[in-house]
Amino acid sequence: MATSLKHVDPTEPLSRFARAYAALSTTGVGRFISRHLCWGLDPILLRLTSGRLASTLVFPTAVLETLGARSGVGRRNAVIYFNDGTDVIIAASNAGATRHPDWYYNLRAHREVAFGGMRMNAVVVDDEAERSRLWALADRVFPAYATYRVSAADAGRSIPLVRLVPW
Numbered sequence: 256m257a258t259s260l261k262h263v264d265p266t267e268p269l270s271r272f273a274r275a276y277a278a279l280s281t282t283g284v285g286r287f288i289s290r291h292l293c294w295g296l297d298p299i300l301l302r303l304t305s306g307r308l309a310s311t312l313v314f315p316t317a318v319l320e321t322l323g324a325r326s327g328v329g330r331r332n333a334v335i336y337f338n339d340g341t342d343v344i345i346a347a348s349n350a351g352a353t354r355h356p357d358w359y360y361n362l363r364a365h366r367e368v369a370f371g372g373m374r375m376n377a378v379v380v381d382d383e384a385e386r387s388r389l390w391a392l393a394d395r396v397f398p399a400y401a402t403y404r405v406s407a408a409d410a411g412r413s414i415p416l417v418r419l420v421p422w
Contacts (some may be wrong), residue, residue: 257327260306260317260325260336260343260370260371260373261306261315261411263315263319263337263338263396264336264337264338264395265337265338265339265392265395265396266385266395267395268394269313269395269398269422271314272313273313273314273349274310274398275357275401276313276314277397277398277399278296278398278399280399281402281403286350286351289310290350290352292310293309293310293311293333293361294332294333296310297310297311297316297318297333298318298331298332298333300333301316301317301318301333306318306371307328311333311334311335314319314335315335315372315394315396315399316334316335316336317333317336317370317371318331318332318333318360318369318370318371318372319331319332319334319336319345319358319368319369320369320370321331321361321362321365322360322361322364322365322367323361323367323395324360324363324364324365324401325364327365330357330358330361332356332357332358332378334346334358335397336370336419337392337393337396339389339392339418341421342372342397342418342419342420342421343375343393343418343419344380344389344392344393344416344417344418344419345370345416345417345419346393346400346403346414346415346416346417347359347414347415347416347417348400348404348407348414349402349403349407350403350406350416351402351404351405351406351407351410351414352406352407352410353407353411353412354412355412355415359415362377362417363377363395364378365415366378368419370419372373373421373422374421374422375419375421375422376419376420376422377417377418377419377420378418378419378420379416379417379418380415380416380417380418386416388415389416390416392417400414
């Protein structure tokens with residue numbers, strides 16, 4: 256079922272509540288809850304509410320649908336996003352964990368994905384200047400990304416950014 260994706264302008268200022276909620280998501284408890292409860296619950300919430308409600312509350316979230324890298328079985332994951340022109344940008348942050356999220360490996364194997372019910376092609380952003388520009392925008396949308404990048408770097412991982420290009 257296609258949902259209407261909200262256009263997310265990354266230059267819009269965040270509310271105090273959003274900044275506080277992002278700070279909570281960088282704590283050990285916040286990361287644990289996100290990884291072990293919210294990531295399974297959010298695709299269901301988004302489906303039941305036609306994309307209006309997820310545990311991320313104030314952060315723009317939609318369902319990314321991929322095919323399993325090895326199995327070819329459909330997978331659904333909720334991810335935070337923002338727009339860069341007509342494209343959608345997502346970060347494979349995995350809350351700063353030591354490895355990339357499974358969905359990242361899936362879209363590397365199968366570039367054709369659906370996001371918010373829209374068909375798109377996934378392209379990993381490799382250009383460092385473009386990554387820097389997009390990270391500056393991503394941090395405005397979800398400030399916890401800055402902390403996640405530090406955690407990932409400490410584990411020897413660089414968080415990929417993915418550009419989703421509509422068909």
